[in-house]
Amino acid sequence: MYWYKCWSELRARVLLGIAAMAAACICIVYYQHPMRFQSDEPVTYATYIWKAVYNSFGRDLFVILTIVLASGGLMQERALKTVGFTLALPVSRRRAIAVRAAVGYLGVQAMALTPAIVVPLMSPYVGMQYAGAQAMKFSLLFACTGAAIYGVAYLTSYFMEGEYLAMLVTVPALMVYAALLQLPWLNRAPMLDIFHVMNGEDMPFFNETQHLITGRLPWLTLAVMLCVAGCLVLAACRRMDEKDL
Amino acid sequence: MIPERIIHTSDLTKDYGSFRAVDQLNCRVRAERITGFLGRNGAGKSSTIKMLLGMIRPTSGSGTVLGYRIDDPKQSIEIRRRIAYVGEDKGLYGYMTVAELIRFTRSFYNDWQPDIERRLLDEYRLPPGRKVKALSKGMRTKLALLLALARRPALLILDEPTEGLDPVSIEQLLQTLVCAPSNGTSVFFSSHQLSEVERIADDILMIDRGVAVLDMSLEQIRENYRRISLGFSTPAPVLESICGIETMRRDGRQITILASSNAESIAQLGRERGAVDINVSPVNLREIFLETVQDDTKREQQEQHHVLV
Numbered sequence: 001m002y003w004y005k006c007w008s009e010l011r012a013r014v015l016l017g018i019a020a021m022a023a024a025c026i027c028i029v030y031y032q033h034p035m036r037f038q039s040d041e042p043v044t045y046a047t048y049i050w051k052a053v054y055n056s057f058g059r060d061l062f063v064i065l066t067i068v069l070a071s072g073g074l075m076q077e078r079a080l081k082t083v084g085f086t087l088a089l090p091v092s093r094r095r096a097i098a099v100r101a102a103v104g105y106l107g108v109q110a111m112a113l114t115p116a117i118v119v120p121l122m123s124p125y126v127g128m129q130y131a132g133a134q135a136m137k138f139s140l141l142f143a144c145t146g147a148a149i150y151g152v153a154y155l156t157s158y159f160m161e162g163e164y165l166a167m168l169v170t171v172p173a174l175m176v177y178a179a180l181l182q183l184p185w186l187n188r189a190p191m192l193d194i195f196h197v198m199n200g201e202d203m204p205f206f207n208e209t210q211h212l213i214t215g216r217l218p219w220l221t222l223a224v225m226l227c228v229a230g231c232l233v234l235a236a237c238r239r240m241d242e243k244d245l
Numbered sequence: 246m247i248p249e250r251i252i253h254t255s256d257l258t259k260d261y262g263s264f265r266a267v268d269q270l271n272c273r274v275r276a277e278r279i280t281g282f283l284g285r286n287g288a289g290k291s292s293t294i295k296m297l298l299g300m301i302r303p304t305s306g307s308g309t310v311l312g313y314r315i316d317d318p319k320q321s322i323e324i325r326r327r328i329a330y331v332g333e334d335k336g337l338y339g340y341m342t343v344a345e346l347i348r349f350t351r352s353f354y355n356d357w358q359p360d361i362e363r364r365l366l367d368e369y370r371l372p373p374g375r376k377v378k379a380l381s382k383g384m385r386t387k388l389a390l391l392l393a394l395a396r397r398p399a400l401l402i403l404d405e406p407t408e409g410l411d412p413v414s415i416e417q418l419l420q421t422l423v424c425a426p427s428n429g430t431s432v433f434f435s436s437h438q439l440s441e442v443e444r445i446a447d448d449i450l451m452i453d454r455g456v457a458v459l460d461m462s463l464e465q466i467r468e469n470y471r472r473i474s475l476g477f478s479t480p481a482p483v484l485e486s487i488c489g490i491e492t493m494r495r496d497g498r499q500i501t502i503l504a505s506s507n508a509e510s511i512a513q514l515g516r517e518r519g520a521v522d523i524n525v526s527p528v529n530l531r532e533i534f535l536e537t538v539q540d541d542t543k544r545e546q547q548e549q550h551h552v553l554v
Contacts, residue, residue: 244302
């Protein structure tokens, strides 16, 4: 039943996150015509969707919502004075942390899946088509790279007591990470750039002209992302093992 | 099988940085008894309880609850499965309704008693559909108590359980606690309401600055503790400390002694030293508490004063 507590805590954030992603996708699809033709060089619908959903607004929104979803946990419960009740339950700290991480990550997956449902379904209403398989591939990239971002934010939330402090630290940390990626010697390892793996930019599996995923997905990189996320959750468990609450 | 000593600590110590909250605490809490855990604010009561529940780790020393080691994470889960606890904060999940929280808590325990749950819901007048965050402090305390009392735990640990309760609910709670040992539940509770403790407790464990200063049954306390007033016709002499004298205060022609035993011998000593008026009277828990912790505080202040001088 511990999952029920985690779901109760995260339910509002997950549903709002899905709603926000869905609303963003609906707006992007709905305003496709003026947006695509306002520039000097009109872009294809696939390019427009990639730029709006997977490369700018949609991606940034997903990253922020992922960080929001990762915040909380035992440290925040301490601030809210509910940690005594939680720790008095016959549940190990590790299990409590792992279950919350799993429930939160399911929320991340749901948010990642939202564009894959909304964009193909909404496109016919504006006279366009967007392949469901293509959208699913991007969602898979979002879900796996999102796991790593989620892991970082999750671990951070086990170092910070305030509810929003972890978010305030993780967002600038990701900005610093993005800035570091511009360093020439890091530029040589494109798979280290989570944001590019997320949307395929500069990746061998991505067709830069069509803005579609045409090659084999980077399964190894995605698996590494999931492993990194797992290790970060494990680090959170280790941190809380020794912590007085 | 429940051990005879349900709580046993040996040199249990907890430091927060340079501050020592619990200092080599040795105590033994007997099964199927009600034990009042007393001490001033910051005396180390909550830290001790948190160590017993595995929420904080002892700096040194060891302890067992129901025979399980408190410093072993796996055994700590067994402790928490077998006990019920109400913390001082009474912090409950505000986003759940009363019914949801009961359903959630019930799922962790096999010894849940639906009939007690229904009775307490009715007695405490808790609205099942209301969110916990919308409850008053007193109602939250009642809900926390319901979650602990609607079971048949081997041990009930309560940290300031009557805080925020109305007099009727306090009375109901005290009645429930009094009946608990006959159902096989031992009670270990901390409180600042000494009259309540004196009313229901079988044993008293008093700590001050993390050290146990009193650990005996209330019956023994009533039998042995005495206040001895010695009146002299001249300024009171300095009496040597003999066995049983806990505190001694000299004020002009009067000496007031709090004795934990040996009252007759102490009175005889006073008589031998010229006391003309000797009065031996029983003392209540409140007086013992105040004498014990106030005296320690005064002694500490005097020591600090000497250091400064």
